Amino acid sequence: MNMETAMRHYANTDCVDVVVVGAGAGGSPLAAELARHGKSVVVLEAGPRFRPEGHTPDEPVANELYWLNERLSGGESPQAFGGNNSGTGLGGSLLHYGAFMPRIDARDFYLHRETGKGFDWPFGLETLLPYIERVESFIGVSGPAQYPWDAKRRYAYAPPPANSAALRMREGCEAVGLKHADGPAAVITRDIEQPHFGTRHACANCGACHQGCRNGAKSGTDNTWLPMAVAYGAELRDGCFVHDIERDQAGRIIAVVYLRDGKQHRQRCAALVLAAGAVETPRLLLHTGLANSSGQVGENYMTHVSTQVWGTFDQDMRPNRGYPSLTITEDLVRPKDADFVGGYLVQSLGMMPVTWGLNMVRGTTIRGQSLTDALSRYNRSAGIGINGECLPRPENRVSLSDETDATGMRKPRIDHSYGPNELAMHNHAARTLSDIWKAAGAQDIRVIDRAAHMSGTCRMGTDGSSCVVDPVGRSFDIENLWICDHSVFPSATAANPALAIMALSLRTAEAMLAA
């Protein structure tokens, strides 16, 4: 990629049109879109610039892709972050995400209207759909020719081959009467020339999506939006940790302050976009005391109920091979027998051995020879898992702890406790997935209780007293501050989030251009 050589550079003293903090799913599409429309853009990213060829499937070392400044995990269901944590670097969490790319179900935008629970989006699917389609077509998403839950939908790439877990899930679903399909995956399955980037190769079924894709097949932002941003004159500055925001007398933002190579720098800007993710964005706002007249910054922290069920098969399954999570069913987005509101998506699961082993030991209490034997059966294992709605609850939030880290900021504390809805959904999923897996021939069935993803801490809406940003991502309090990442989600929805985050990002860019 020619991102480094051809990149434009701005001086700290230049007052650029826009500074974007964070080069992940939220920050990157917007940076590209603003630059394409002639805005001067500087992206400040805390993490490094990784080379795709340098990624390694070795799990302990691949944790270089994770956010590494310590976070404190609290509450009754504290999340074991590690590999489940957000990422860092040019590309953000998409460097190690799973690339599962479902769209949000139209009903999930208005869960409160439907059930009296949760919090509604200020618009519905029809508003987001044009942006969703633009994202899908620009980054490259594969999927089946006919999507069973949406006849109109088309995908530009054929699905990658089904691996062992995907095949077993097809059988299990058929046996219990659930529809299934190859799921949408942000993975390309033929070589292409990506505009402004260069050659991206077809998926090689290597299975290491969570350790970083080495051939450009996985659609992230490092091989799509970020090179486009650079081509249109944006500057990507890696290794820059933003820790302060400066304002003028009138309260408008005039600059951000960041640490690079241990030295402090100050970049002037006419507008600021925070896209640091659902933990670091509220952390920065709580640290600076800004944009919080609603008192909602850091509140409403949500995850996805991400129950997994694993089993052993009488076959050599080799769960590290192939795109990890191909088969999907959307039949449980509103289960008929649900004793909870909302619903969940089910996907098949392959997994790398350390991640798999960690899920197992953290999720069970087995020890001794039974643990050794269970680990020894890695090659015979396959899993299925869900992503399900998680309601906002007052107990769940991001706050500042009493401990300070090397950046001089207080470490974030994330409190997470399942409420009755999440527990009921977990139990429902544990039963349903176990049935599917038994029907598929699995033995030694093991349920893993876990949550994934992080969202909702600066939610958007129409009412500035209960929301942090308006429906296009602009702060209610500070006119030239925008938020554009997973923190703005009003509700979690059942879908994996990256597609909607990128779609919202294009929409926020459009609003900024119009402002």
Next chain:
Amino acid sequence: MTPTPNITDFLSSDHISERTRAILQQRATPVPEDYAPGQLSPESFRILRSVTNDLLPQETVLGTQALDLAARIDMSLAGKRDGWRYAELPSDIQAWEAGLLTITDLAFTQHGSSYPDLTPEQRGTLLDDVTKGLAGIDQANRLNAPQMKLWTSDLRAETVACFMSHPAVQCALGISSSMTGGDNVFQGFANVTPDSKEAFEPEAIVAEARV
């Protein structure tokens, strides 16, 4: 007897990138037999040795070539941690020291002897109790029962991570996850369905791993 895995062929595969090979070779270097802990105190390190043996016996996988998991954990405590910890626990190294000393103290109060000297059943019950959050010590530099439940989750995770990431274990269990492709040719996998091992992938030598 379990055959000993031969990792030389495994590590020289052209389906492993040079960076990954260097990482695995480095990890394959044995820990010196007289390893002295750099992070943990000698007493807590002694307990950790015994606890890791109880948690994850290695004989069926590695025969007589067991890994010194306690030493590897001690070394990893010195390095960069993975970006989070439970809010209810003190910083990582303090939590490990306190957790292990809590196990020692519980062994003494419950049975009057050191953890390694208890019977296997006594050790098992003690480990189960702390893992389920049923036992702990409410005192400075020790962990109470709810904290023990959290910390044993870290203990279990670290032990398993050291084990599963070791090339000898991957080789013995027939795991090809490090073989995603070389530098010149990024092969990936041509076969991804059940019962379709490719020639370059290791064959499991451990009975439990085989069909």
